[in-house]
Amino acid sequence: AQSVSQHNHHVILSEAASLELGCNYSYGGTVNLFWYVQYPGQHLQLLLKYFSGDPLVKGIKGFEAEFIKSKFSFNLRKPSVQWSDTAEYFCAVGPSGTYKYIFGTGTRLKVLA
Amino acid sequence: EPEVTQTPSHQVTQMGQEVILRCVPISNHLYFYWYRQILGQKVEFLVSFYNNEISEKSEIFDDQFSVERPDGSNFTLKIRSTKLEDSAMYFCASRGLLNEQFFGPGTRLTVL
Numbered sequence: 001a002q003s004v005s006q007h008n009h010h011v012i013l014s015e016a017a018s019l020e021l022g023c024n025y026s027y028g029g030t031v032n033l034f035w036y037v038q039y040p041g042q043h044l045q046l047l048l049k050y051f052s053g054d055p056l057v058k059g060i061k062g063f064e065a066e067f068i069k070s071k072f073s074f075n076l077r078k079p080s081v082q083w084s085d086t087a088e089y090f091c092a093v094g095p096s097g098t099y100k101y102i103f104g105t106g107t108r109l110k111v112l113a
Numbered sequence: 114e115p116e117v118t119q120t121p122s123h124q125v126t127q128m129g130q131e132v133i134l135r136c137v138p139i140s141n142h143l144y145f146y147w148y149r150q151i152l153g154q155k156v157e158f159l160v161s162f163y164n165n166e167i168s169e170k171s172e173i174f175d176d177q178f179s180v181e182r183p184d185g186s187n188f189t190l191k192i193r194s195t196k197l198e199d200s201a202m203y204f205c206a207s208r209g210l211l212n213e214q215f216f217g218p219g220t221r222l223t224v225l
Binding site for chain 2: 032034036043046049094099101103105106
């Protein structure tokens with residue numbers, strides 16, 4: 001069955017620390033990949049997306065992600081987090097031939113000022 | 114910037130009652146979706162809708178659920194007879210020509 005795994009459920013960092021959130025998926029075909037962020041009390045917002053081409057994609061707010069096809073991974077990174085990055089982060093996969101997204105369980109990030 | 118809107122933001126209902134959750138997708142989008150997120154769990158796909166019909170649905174989307182686009186702007190999710198386990202956050206999303214979904218703020222459904 002298609003699934004998306006986010007191994008870090010809760011992450012606590014100090015400001016200026018570097019961030020890497022893992023995302024792995026199980027699907028053998030072509031996929032579109034996404035990271036969404038949900039700030040407290042707000043809706044899901046797209047951080048970045050990968051459809052094809054350069055596997056290193058840059059998104060908003062200084063976030064980037066790297067697609068490693070051989071590892072079925074799409075990890076999210078940010079070199080220096082800020083207090084305002086406190087939020088929940090969701091990885092999502094859109095398998096080709098379907099209309100839906102499959103979401104990971106989410107990672108709650110707390111950044112200490 | 115255009116956005117997806119949802120009403121109400123919070124709906125409380127008694128078990129067995131019918132509820133209708135409303136969404137206004139982005140105006141030139143063609144694909145519409147409902148997802149739900151039970152508290153503490155992942156966001157789950159319910160159904161996708163294109164060209165006035167369901168294009169895909171999950172096993173969660175049983176006969177209790179239905180979707181409709183009653184006019185040119187609204188997209189609704191109806192739950193015929195709510196159960197306690199239907200309590201969740203329900204997100205509507207819409208998509209244009211690119212495979213990028215834009216999500217609404219959600220409706221929190223509480224079934225008592």
